[in-house]
Amino acid sequence: MSFIKNYILLCLLLLLPGIASADELNQANTAWVLTSTALVLFMTLPGLSLFYAGLVRSKNVLSVLMQCFAITCIVSILWLAGVYSFIFADGGDLQQFIGGAAKVFMPDLGTDTLTGDIPESVFFMFQMTFAIITPALIVGGFAERMKFSAMLWFTTLWLIVVYMPVCHWIWGGGWLADMGVMDFAGGIVIHVNAGVAALVTALVLGNRKGFPTTPMPPHNMPMVVTGAGMLWVGWFGFNAGSALTADGSAGMAMLVTHIGAAAGSLTWMFIEWIKFGKPSVLGIVTGMVAGLGTITPASGFVGPAGALVIGVTAGVVCFYATQYVKRVLKIDDSLDVFPVHGVGGITGSLLTGVFAASSLGGLGLAEGVSIMDQVGVQALAIGVTIIWSAGFSYLILKLIDTMIGIRVSVDEEVEGLDIVLHEETGYHNL
Secondary structure: OHHHHHHHHHHHHHHOOOOOOOOOOOHHHHHHHHHHHHHHHHHHHHHHHHHHHHHOOHHHHHHHHHHHHHHHHHHHHHHHHHHHHHHHOOOHHHOOOOOOOOOOOOOOOOOOOEEOOEEHHHHHHHHHHHHHHHHHHHHHHHOOOEOHHHHHHHHHHHHHHHHHHHHHHHHOOOHHHHHOOOOOOOHHHHHHHHHHHHHHHHHHHOOOOOOOOOOOOOOOHHHHHHHHHHHHHHHHHHHHHHHOOOOHHHHHHHHHHHHHHHHHHHHHHHHHHHHHOOOOHHHHHHHHHHHHHHHHHHOOOOOHHHHHHHHHHHHHHHHHHHHHHHHHOOOOOOOOHHHHHHHHHHHHHHHHHHHOOHHHOOOOOOOOOOHHHHHHHHHHHHHHHHHHHHHHHHHHHHHHHHHOOOEOOHHHHHHOHHHHHHOOOOOOOO
């Protein structure tokens, strides 16, 4: 009788839809990560592309769109050719520092190859979209003055020399991951990394002709707002998709992402309103991006209240960072990549160590780890990333400048990169 009961119980358990081992395909998780992958690519094409293109002058609108499109293509090929492998494949004795070559060109990839409980092809694509948007963010630091050929070389070398090792250290099982760094969706890997590189690029290239005395307002604010809205929507795939599961973890990440964006947006708007007398459209969308970038590392670890504090902090800190870089230091980070993404990533990564604590409404720190311990690990990872990104970005730029030059001539800059580099114009009636 007991045998029959056990048999019936086993049959019932097998019929339950939610029970599956880690090496079995989970269709719900797969569907969600597929959707998230499309959302993250949507952030770059067309979201970031339109956002950046609207911010530059009309004579350079196509050059920015071209750069984002070309970066998408070249990173995709490099990802297949080895970047993915050296981040996520087993590195053996060098695992602490870099992955291995087993997945170069993905020779063993099949339709039934899994990473966890989703197809590895889906995980490969999802992580690829993160690798695409990171160098695309840097475009905002050198917009309107870098040669297209130099941009291609910079993207190629930077992805391999800077992004690949930093990503492995944190997400690929490297030494920072072993130390317990918390970076759910790329506050350090993406935003700090790209923000620092953008600042270095702006310094090496020098300011645009006329900066800071000549006004250089966005040429198309409706385009900027359209791109910003796409970024907001796409960011749900960026953060909630990083859970790699269709469950409460993804739901919480989506919720705190939205709260962080809204809080950052309103905070920036009210600061401008108080300081300058009127709230600007550019301010409210820039605050949104600051809120999103700052909540990104914390999105899988904090609760809604923590997200609110992080978003408000992002609006304040990134606003004043932007003012300081442009008006005090007079550095022409054309589209404010460092003060928004870099400073936002630093701020959010540090605050992750605070608001992840269960006592502050977060999902909890590792057993035996205090807030100060975690903040210390976060600060170490931030510091290492800043040094690595700044140092090698500078060396790469100097190498390219020696080989082919990195900046267009003054006359070419005045004429505009659209016609000079691509023999096309964005607006034929101008």
